Amino acid sequence: MTEKDEEMIETMQSKHDKTIDEMVNKDYEFGFQTDIETELAPKGLNEDTIRFISKKKNEPEFMLEFRLKAYKHWLTMKEPEWSVVKYPPIDFQDIHYYAAPKKKIELESMDDVDPELKRTFEKLGIPLLEQKRMAGVAVDAIFDSVSVATTYKKKLLEHGVVFCPISEALEEYPELVKKYMGSVVPHTDNFYAALNAAVFTDGSFVYIPKGVKCPMDLSSYFRINTENTGQFERTLIICEEKASVTYLEGCTAPMFDTNQLHAAVVELVALDDASIDYSTVQNWYAGDKETGKGGIFNFVTKRGKCLGARSKISWTQIETGSAITWKYPSCLLIGDDSVGEFYSVALTNHFQQADTGTKMIHIGKNTKSTIISKGISAGKSANTYRGLVQMNKSAKGARNYTQCDSMLIGDKCSANTLPTIDIRNQSAQCEHEASTSRVGEDQLFYLMSRGISLDEALATIVSGFCQDVFKKLPDEFAVEANQLLGLQLEHSVG
Amino acid sequence: MLEIKNLHAKIVEENLPILKGVNLTIKAGETHAIMGPNGSGKSTLSKVLAGDPAYEITAGEIILDGKPIQEESETDRALMGLFMAFQYPVEVPGVNNGSFLRMAYNAQRKFREEEEVDPLEFQTVLEKKLNLVGMDESFLDRDLNFGFSGGEKKRNEILQMAVLDPKVAILDETDSGLDVDALKSVGEVVSALKRPDNAFLVITHYQRLLNYIVPDVVHAMVDGRIVQTGDKSLALTLDEHGYETVGTAS
């Protein structure tokens, strides 16, 4: 090769890199802060902070005890270091643990919402919140730490369905909350679960009584608005025998230079023949594209307990935001013939890191689980699938199917697949498939040679790659997920 | 309609020259055929014309309908009316064939500042084309080329051509892998699309396709150059005697 040729190849190379870097300049759409009067607890964490939160919320005594116990345990714990993600140490004394819009808002519909807040929702353009277009979905909007609007509450109650902020549930259904809170994710589970148990401020509560198929999809919409606040919401969903519900969750945050901590806990309980579908579209602010500064640390513990026979819990997640995502929505398959599912698309770009996957713990007989994970890495990001399939001795005839596919865009990103399979009885079966591919130049050329633009071609290929998961989403969410992917990937190759 | 002047091109990654001065002029309303031994650069020519970034043009010009296009992106070349039926169509899992066709069709319409069509309207457009190509509707519900048989992939290329109705269509060995009926229907599609203001370039190894698509001009390509040009009888000669003797007589 002559020197000139090498030079030529080098410029080709940097041209390619440049276009990859262009993607880094894609702006985060939801990075505005809403100007709403907020009541803040002073920064820092101690027993007083916890008493303050509990008092603010008029909580029953058992709740304060629950919190304090968790706090004491948390003090004995160390931040976990086993995951692949890297981040500077978090100063837990530099966080506001309570932030709430000053006006207490009581509403029956979105019409009653503070206009400023409503504008925020409009700006977000989340179809979930556009009541007109989305009649038929009940929404609980969580702004910083407080639930500000739950819609369709009355209508749902006619069917016996409870859908309300968890703080309200503590007042009206304390027995239910007491019975189930912490029963799936105990405060001893992990560092962030303990922290959440100590300081959680709100979240959604759902109760579907025996035999009821929830008449509409339920949805929570989370937004962190205030700088230096942590968001610690807690969601609890209980499905009695033969009951079923579909639950959707969406998230955004403004752009700040400092990292913000989101440490949520979600607990699902399904009794005999009950079924819970839980979908998440997570689009938290991912941090600065050039420097990686700022962005949300998304450290979430999500777990479902298939307590009853033939119960089913299905997790679907589209993870496109956050500086760091660290979550493993899991299923404890206790009831015989119960079913756990995990469908995931995790897209990382720029400096994002994602370490996500699932745990399927088979305990009951003939329990079945399916894992389909699609990881897409672009830019300088790192994307790890981490999974555990455990077949206990009692799980006779249990079965698992796992498929983990990774797609790389550009050559500065990385993908890891770390599956663990732990089989303790001979009748259990696991099937595992994995693949890693690069977005094919030949596929891009093929689509473009039909007049389709580069961005659209890339989005089309990636969305094709994610089809197995998108198929599991309710229609509106699938459209939104597709658009999000397209936006995140704009200008990422060339 | 399509003018190729002294075209030189190489494979970027290998830095390997493949096209070594191709000259070719196709007038509106004409059909040309290129024949040539394996590895002579026929597919390379097709891909270079369509703008495949794996290749770099080192000299020469490509003029489509009066406009030089070698600086245009692959997308823009397609929008300007160039179409290439791939010798090896690419599989794109998860992408619905029907939606893909509509996406391409709408890209063309948008480029011409016409309104995009919704799935229902597109259905009517498609029905005619499916009939013409003799393809079953069920192929629209499948993933783009995914798991298609060799012949089905080729037919799908022809369907795309019929839907996009290009100014210049290049068919790279569309005949290989096709059964006789399919071959015939490709011929019918080309006849149906043929107009005084468009042109076809057909690449093939076999004279038999040229019974269905009768070329006005036949070229022989050897080692990255057109070495001989003649009328359709040249195809017969090449088919019978191979390429040993060509080039010397021109």
Ligand SMILES: Nc1ncnc2c1ncn2[C@@H]1O[C@H](COP(=O)(O)OP(=O)(O)OP(=O)(O)O)[C@@H](O)[C@H]1O
């Ligand atoms: N990526 C590549 N790396 C190395 N050589 C290549 C590459 N792509 C093409 N070539 C070479 O370029 C030459 C021309 O290939 P091309 O596909 O254009 O031939 P063709 O005339 O279409 O052949 P066929 O009749 O077999 O289809 C061949 O020698 C081929 O091996």
Ligand SMILES: [Mg+2]
């Ligand atoms: Mg070829």
